[in-house]
Amino acid sequence: MTTTIDPSTTTPEPAAPATALPAPRGKQRKLKWPGFGLVSAVVFLGGLTLMAIFADYLSFIPYPDALIPGPDGRPGRYEWGPSWTAWFGTDGVSNDVFSKTIYGARTSLQVGVFATVFGIVVGGVLGVIAGYFRGWVDRVVMIITDCLLALPALLLAIILVNRLSDLAEDTSWLGWLSRKWTIVFTLGILATAPLARIVRAQTLSLREREFVLAARSLGAKPGRVMFREILPNLIPAILTVAFTGLSILIAAEGALAFLGLGVEVGTPTWGKLIDENRNKIDEFWWATIFPCMMLFLTVLSFNIIGDRLGRRFDIRQAGV
Amino acid sequence: MRYALQKFGQFAIVFFIVTFVVMVLMRLGLNAPGDPARTLLGGTADQALIDATTAKYRLDSNYFTQYFFWLKGMVTGDMGFSVPNSQPVSSLISGRVMTTLLLGFYAIVWGLIISVPFAVRQAYKRDSWFDKIGSGASFAFVSAPAIVLAPIVTLVLIKENTIGLPGPLSDYQITFGGWFPRVGDKVYPWQDLGEHFRNFFVPTLVLTLPIAAVFSRLLRGDMVMTLQADFVTLASAKGVSPRRVLWVHALRNSLFSLLTSVGLQIGGIVGGAIVAEQFFDLDGMGTMLVSAILSKDLFTVQSAAAILVASVVFVNLIVDLMYGVLDPRIRHARALA
Numbered sequence: 235m236t237t238t239i240d241p242s243t244t245t246p247e248p249a250a251p252a253t254a255l256p257a258p259r260g261k262q263r264k265l266k267w268p269g270f271g272l273v274s275a276v277v278f279l280g281g282l283t284l285m286a287i288f289a290d291y292l293s294f295i296p297y298p299d300a301l302i303p304g305p306d307g308r309p310g311r312y313e314w315g316p317s318w319t320a321w322f323g324t325d326g327v328s329n330d331v332f333s334k335t336i337y338g339a340r341t342s343l344q345v346g347v348f349a350t351v352f353g354i355v356v357g358g359v360l361g362v363i364a365g366y367f368r369g370w371v372d373r374v375v376m377i378i379t380d381c382l383l384a385l386p387a388l389l390l391a392i393i394l395v396n397r398l399s400d401l402a403e404d405t406s407w408l409g410w411l412s413r414k415w416t417i418v419f420t421l422g423i424l425a426t427a428p429l430a431r432i433v434r435a436q437t438l439s440l441r442e443r444e445f446v447l448a449a450r451s452l453g454a455k456p457g458r459v460m461f462r463e464i465l466p467n468l469i470p471a472i473l474t475v476a477f478t479g480l481s482i483l484i485a486a487e488g489a490l491a492f493l494g495l496g497v498e499v500g501t502p503t504w505g506k507l508i509d510e511n512r513n514k515i516d517e518f519w520w521a522t523i524f525p526c527m528m529l530f531l532t533v534l535s536f537n538i539i540g541d542r543l544g545r546r547f548d549i550r551q552a553g554v
Numbered sequence: 555m556r557y558a559l560q561k562f563g564q565f566a567i568v569f570f571i572v573t574f575v576v577m578v579l580m581r582l583g584l585n586a587p588g589d590p591a592r593t594l595l596g597g598t599a600d601q602a603l604i605d606a607t608t609a610k611y612r613l614d615s616n617y618f619t620q621y622f623f624w625l626k627g628m629v630t631g632d633m634g635f636s637v638p639n640s641q642p643v644s645s646l647i648s649g650r651v652m653t654t655l656l657l658g659f660y661a662i663v664w665g666l667i668i669s670v671p672f673a674v675r676q677a678y679k680r681d682s683w684f685d686k687i688g689s690g691a692s693f694a695f696v697s698a699p700a701i702v703l704a705p706i707v708t709l710v711l712i713k714e715n716t717i718g719l720p721g722p723l724s725d726y727q728i729t730f731g732g733w734f735p736r737v738g739d740k741v742y743p744w745q746d747l748g749e750h751f752r753n754f755f756v757p758t759l760v761l762t763l764p765i766a767a768v769f770s771r772l773l774r775g776d777m778v779m780t781l782q783a784d785f786v787t788l789a790s791a792k793g794v795s796p797r798r799v800l801w802v803h804a805l806r807n808s809l810f811s812l813l814t815s816v817g818l819q820i821g822g823i824v825g826g827a828i829v830a831e832q833f834f835d836l837d838g839m840g841t842m843l844v845s846a847i848l849s850k851d852l853f854t855v856q857s858a859a860a861i862l863v864a865s866v867v868f869v870n871l872i873v874d875l876m877y878g879v880l881d882p883r884i885r886h887a888r889a890l891a
Binding site for chain 1: 564567568569571572575576579580582693694696697698699700701702705706708709713818820821822824825828829832833843844847848855859862863866867870
């Protein structure tokens with residue numbers, strides 16, 4: 235299905251970036267400073283990552299399960315709104331929402347990054363092999379990606395997470411497979427299909443180039459050609475898709491947690507926070523909206539970086 | 555025609571593989587004899603009932619036989635029985651399928667209705683303030699999945715807000731919100747159009763905005779490229795009105811990425827619908843599927859997933875055939891192949 239995803243092969247249109255090119259107004263701008271959006275995205279993600287890593291040692295981040303005493307000195311439900319005591323307010327069990335969002339970032343970023351790495355390795359290898367050998371290998375890989383794309387991603391994720399957790403409980407040799415790694419594995423599978431597709435499309439055009447011909451006529455074996463000659467040229471495309479994919483995976487992790495399929499009980503995540511507090515959103519909006527904003531800003535930042543990379547390397551992402 | 559049949563075959567293969575894999579996934583780990591039936595029937599079923607169920611759905615045979623009999627049941631309308639809901643799967647699904655289909659349909663249609671005029675104007679007036687604001691907004695909404703939009707929309711449109719004005723205007727207040735019910739009721743358009751709108755507007759909005767943003771970004775990019783093409787200049791030079799150049803000549807040649815994206819976004823829309831249904835307690839396929847997966851209601855999961863996969867595949871088939879409608883070159887190439 236959706237074999238028409240590669241516009242280069244099926245649809246007759248110029249291979250041009252889907253995103254807006256800077257208007258060629260007579261002269262090319264010479265030195266281009268990174269835009270305000272890109273800088274804020276990098277700063278936000280960097281700051282969030284650092285805080286998430288060192289959350290245990292930073293004095294302004296309480297532990298997520300620490301009870302924050304209310305104005306009357308005793309912990310209670312939603313005692314603080316956004317204030318100096320608790321920046322993002324406190325939630326229904328008197329925990330600090332800011333601390334919970336930071337610890338939630340730890341989970342989301344970890345899951346997103348590991349799943350993306352999984353997707354890059356598996357999808358990249360599948361894509362290169364399919365694009366290089368073509369023929370029946372290509373057909374098999376395309377059927378696999380078609381099938382992965384035909385099943386709505388969130389549905390597949392719910393089924394896989396649920397089933398794998400059950401299996402991990404029942405099967406002795408899968409004991410190491412905690413809920414977090416189940417989610418990583420599941421989202422990694424979801425990330426595989428688009429990566430395999432874009433890598434395949436690029437490999438198809440790269441394999442016709444002269445340097446590949448040169449390597450082959452010098453007697454290089456397919457493995458060497460694929461991984462030493464072609465793969466380095468794929469890095470821009472992979473990087474671009476990886477950043478955009480990362481934003482999708484983080485949103486998917488949020489949705490899974492919201493639906494009750496998050497990481498282990500006791501570990502705060504954004505999706506869980508949204509789910510826990512949404513019934514009280516009218517009076518205590520902060521406990522829902524701040525995790526929402528955190529999720530939104532993270533997704534937005536990854537999208538900005540992905541978009542900028544795509545423009546820089548001229549990668550079409552219509553299909554991803 | 556031959557191309558259509560070929561595509562149909564390809565999509566049918568995908569459908570069979572995916573539904574088969576869903577079946578195998580749901581049965582993983584249920585290896586002991588009688589296990590699937592015991593899971594289906596819940597904890598306290600007696601042995602006779604387990605044996606009868608096993609025999610009826612061939613649950614002791616290999617996966618291919620089971621799949622065949624399930625498929626046969628799907629075709630003949632006997633999708634099995636859902637014990638947690640104590641009703642046949644077919645009636646369980648038929649009571650909910652319209653909700654999700656309507657949500658998805660509205661999301662795509664409204665997404666196109668909003669995005670196409672926006673993107674065309676953006677591309678036409680490139681780099682104007684309209685274009686810049688539009689691009690920024692669509693970029694923001696691309697990054698706002700259903701789970702982010704739902705709480706925000708709840709605060710703005712569902713909650714009744716009263717905001718006091720500062721300073722000399724403190725006697726006045728702004729009130730807004732409270733226009734839509736908090737819990738979505740399943741009211742179908744043929745029952746009560748107004749109520750249907752009130753109940754479906756918010757979930758639809760949550761699904762539509764990100765989709766519209768994706769569409770308009772793609773279309774704007776392609777449109778900008780098309781407007782620089784020679785045939786557009788030629789059309790203007792011949793004296794074709796700008797409106798016709800824009801909406802007929804240029805738009806038609808810019809629709810390919812958009813079309814591809816409609817097919818690809820279907821899966822995402824289904825995912826968004828699951829979240830939106832859960833958030834607004836709208837009783838549709840999404841909520842049903844989540845609870846069915848959690849309670850290992852095998853037949854419900856299989857049948858509902860099959861319906862969703864079939865709709866995704868169907869939309870993609872339509873998209874593939876639309877390429878030929880849009881572009882005579884593709885049509886002729888296919889006719890020759």
